[in-house]
Amino acid sequence: xxxxDYPKVxxxxxLRQGRICVHSGKVDIGQRISTALIRIASRxxxxxxxxxxxxxxxxxxxxxxxxxxxxxxxxxxxxxxxxAATTLRAELARLAAAQLGVDAEEISFEDGAIxxxxxxxxxxxxxxxxxxxxxxxxxxxxxFAHATDVPVGAPFMRGMAEMVKGEFTFVHDxxxxxxxxxxxxxxxxxxxxxxxxxxxxxxxxxxxxxxxxRDGSFLAIAGPSEWHVIQAAERLQARCQWSKADLPTDxxxxxxxxxxxxxxxxxxxxxxxxxxxxxxxQVDYSARYQRPYQLHGALAPSAACxxxxxxxxxxxxxxxxxxxxxxSMADSLGLAIEDVVITHVPGSGCYGHNGADDxxxxxxxxxxxxxDTPILLKWSRADEHAWEPFAPAMAVDLAAKLDExxxxxxxxxxxxxxxxxxxxxxxxxxxGPARLLSNRFRADPMDPYVGTPNMNKQGGMHRNLDPIxxxxxxxxxxxxxxxxxxxxxxxRCLGAAANIFALESFMDELRLKADRDxxxxxxxxxxxxxxxxVLTELQARVAALPVPAPGEGRGIAYxxxxxxxxxxxxxxxxxxxxxxxxxxxRAVIVADAxxxxxxxxxxxxxxxxxxxxxxxxxxxxxxxxxxxxxxxDWDSYPVMRFGNVPPIDVHLIEPEGVPSAGAGEASPxxxxxxxxxxxxxxxxxxxxxxxxxxxxxxxxxxxx
Amino acid sequence: MSLSLSINGEQHEITCDPTTPLAYVLRxxxxxxxxxxxxxxxxxxxxxxxxxxxxxxSCSAAVxxxxxxxxxxxxxxxxxxxxxxxQDAFVAExxxxxxxxxxxxxxxxxxxxxDGRGTDRAETVEALDQHLCRCGSHPRVxxxxxRAAKAS
Numbered sequence: 003x004x005x006x007d008y009p010k011v012x013x014x015x016x017l018r019q020g021r022i023c024v025h026s027g028k029v030d031i032g033q034r035i036s037t038a039l040i041r042i043a044s045r046x047x048x049x050x051x052x053x054x055x056x057x058x059x060x061x062x063x064x065x066x067x068x069x070x071x072x073x074x075x076x077x078x079x080x081x082x083x084x085x086a087a088t089t090l091r092a093e094l095a096r097l098a099a100a101q102l103g104v105d106a107e108e109i110s111f112e113d114g115a116i117x118x119x120x121x122x123x124x125x126x127x128x129x130x131x132x133x134x135x136x137x138x139x140x141x142x143x144x145x146f147a148h149a150t151d152v153p154v155g156a157p158f159m160r161g162m163a164e165m166v167k168g169e170f171t172f173v174h175d176x177x178x179x180x181x182x183x184x185x186x187x188x189x190x191x192x193x194x195x196x197x198x199x200x201x202x203x204x205x206x207x208x209x210x211x212x213x214x215x216r217d218g219s220f221l222a223i224a225g226p227s228e229w230h231v232i233q234a235a236e237r238l239q240a241r242c243q244w245s246k247a248d249l250p251t252d253x254x255x256x257x258x259x260x261x262x263x264x265x266x267x268x269x270x271x272x273x274x275x276x277x278x279x280x281x282x283x284q285v286d287y288s289a290r291y292q293r294p295y296q297l298h299g300a301l302a303p304s305a306a307c308x309x310x311x312x313x314x315x316x317x318x319x320x321x322x323x324x325x326x327x328x329x330s331m332a333d334s335l336g337l338a339i340e341d342v343v344i345t346h347v348p349g350s351g352c353y354g355h356n357g358a359d360d361x362x363x364x365x366x367x368x369x370x371x372x373x374d375t376p377i378l379l380k381w382s383r384a385d386e387h388a389w390e391p392f393a394p395a396m397a398v399d400l401a402a403k404l405d406e407x408x409x410x411x412x413x414x415x416x417x418x419x420x421x422x423x424x425x426x427x428x429x430x431x432x433x434g435p436a437r438l439l440s441n442r443f444r445a446d447p448m449d450p451y452v453g454t455p456n457m458n459k460q461g462g463m464h465r466n467l468d469p470i471x472x473x474x475x476x477x478x479x480x481x482x483x484x485x486x487x488x489x490x491x492x493x494r495c496l497g498a499a500a501n502i503f504a505l506e507s508f509m510d511e512l513r514l515k516a517d518r519d520x521x522x523x524x525x526x527x528x529x530x531x532x533x534x535x536v537l538t539e540l541q542a543r544v545a546a547l548p549v550p551a552p553g554e555g556r557g558i559a560y561x562x563x564x565x566x567x568x569x570x571x572x573x574x575x576x577x578x579x580x581x582x583x584x585x586x587x588r589a590v591i592v593a594d595a596x597x598x599x600x601x602x603x604x605x606x607x608x609x610x611x612x613x614x615x616x617x618x619x620x621x622x623x624x625x626x627x628x629x630x631x632x633x634x635d636w637d638s639y640p641v642m643r644f645g646n647v648p649p650i651d652v653h654l655i656e657p658e659g660v661p662s663a664g665a666g667e668a669s670p671x672x673x674x675x676x677x678x679x680x681x682x683x684x685x686x687x688x689x690x691x692x693x694x695x696x697x698x699x700x701x702x703x704x705x706x
Numbered sequence: 707m708s709l710s711l712s713i714n715g716e717q718h719e720i721t722c723d724p725t726t727p728l729a730y731v732l733r734x735x736x737x738x739x740x741x742x743x744x745x746x747x748x749x750x751x752x753x754x755x756x757x758x759x760x761x762x763x764s765c766s767a768a769v770x771x772x773x774x775x776x777x778x779x780x781x782x783x784x785x786x787x788x789x790x791x792x793q794d795a796f797v798a799e800x801x802x803x804x805x806x807x808x809x810x811x812x813x814x815x816x817x818x819x820x821d822g823r824g825t826d827r828a829e830t831v832e833a834l835d836q837h838l839c840r841c842g843s844h845p846r847v848x849x850x851x852x853r854a855a856k857a858s
Binding site for chain 1: 752809
């Protein structure tokens, strides 16, 4: 899934219709990887960005780079494209020198052309690329022509000019001849199934040109009119008899305990098989922090277009992982892998594993039954809110022993949650198909997927469980609790959101106990020089800010994503009103993402991450009762709006000679903690459970 | 049933169920795909269009309610000087990530500035209250609107 598997320059960069075309298996989900790849290629070849395209990502054409996740796109795909471009540059220099009959040292690259400096003879790179062998191998030891950032002019984002005119095509906008629109008719909740179909109504729908498909409890409608299909789906849902099994409503946090968990000692960010660390005795301070089930909550409900033609399933999907999805869909339908072709077409921002894969499979189920007809399936808003895989509810128990100065001598952290890994990756026991929603409802239903422990370094719930601080002793435990009421998977940051919320709140509680400044307390236990630089820079910027007014508070937090990627320090100023509403006033972000590829894109990710983190912190939680999910729209699941977005100042530190670090998930987690810490400064109320709604703040005040 | 609609300055005769929400008519009958549907509940603002110069949500209200009114969609916004300026300002500020909320926001910003507003941050924020953006482009959107308003 990298240069080893795709070792040729032409796997990543080639000439296509007179333009430079970059291939990548990473999909653009609004994180601007396309823009970053264009910039990387542009920087090496000197060709203007508007001469370079990024090809569509298609399972039978692009490099298989697995899943676009974990803030890895620039580090993986970016490195490959960069090395391919550097290799290509050397080859172009050689070819140009031969053609001009000069020495390769005598030529230079500028504006997409190669020039012989002495004679000013020029050859356009595009004209020379035809002569490059398609078998040219990437020199993996090549050094980049431009070791540091070069001026890149005004911000540029691929697709932006089309977006403002409504000309950017999302999967929802696909419109093909003879295409049918489709909706899935869903049970009231995940434990319910279809007992009785209203056949008279189905016949009536058939007479009006709609097709009703049933496979066990999987029920769908397809027809030529989108609006009529939507209405029919709602009516059919109400006319069906569904089994009445209750959804469990007991307190999920009460089940996030060691007794219910499969437990692993985590050492250096990696879970270990074997004995658990001994319990820390006689702790000086302890606290528990909790995060509820939360949504990806994409602005556009998931959608997909599928067609079964010539014994091949053609699917257009906004999935982040079209390669594993292809395998799991083929397995589910009894097809050979090569008989499923998936093309990535943009959806709205997804922030992780949302309903995209499930919608693609459902469109395929329908298309398989109605051959030679494109099927455009769109989920409803309620489908997306109630049926996407949620971020799991999570609890983090922290405890510490302190020295006389209040610094931590021994630290213990227990993280509890269900799996963060529900993507339809193929695996033993049909693990891929089991993670596609509708396989639970077909005639031969599969049991809900039970999460297995992710043992990877900085994987699921133990992402950022290991503190970045230099505590002399640490005991870290991952506690996987399965059998909880909701299907869960990866949401931006995975476990880091709860782990950093916990750690950075805990640090604030301890520095208050020790009567220390929040910066000094952290810096006194933090050796990593680049982390110190970020915090020191933040400290200097905060010192220049006006002192918070009465009723206002200022909180800070720090984190390095996965203890290996972008370092982020955040300061938040906010007000807690008399009604216990939190009004954000200002945010300052200092970040070190290493070598910067796309400055504006990096800032956009940090700002957007702050706003999503603030939305999780203040508003978001999935609610349900025995009848099903209650949070089924934007009223019952409120999110951040324009009215509470503060001015955000972003400052980037770019040390020399360091590689790029992923930044897409770096800022949300410290944002949550900075807000919690600021709430304490403003109100003297410590909030340890998200979201920090007025009710939660008042409850926390009463609990103290 | 046949309906006559004025869209982006042109009159269109459309045969459809008159209770169909406007957005579905725009997108499917007229192939104007720039108007997005995010919720179908008038809760997110993605489907905003201009109706007689005012912002209106199109995902739920029946198409028959728009007969005799001047509808401008994202495809038509750029035809006015202010609309084009708003579009340029969004590009200049890269005021989008995934872009799904962008159509509705460009429409809303055009209405705001056409109304002589857009320079007062608090007023703009209030006008955008019904618009959701999940990628967190809000600060850039606000900057873009101020840029376009100041140029007016």
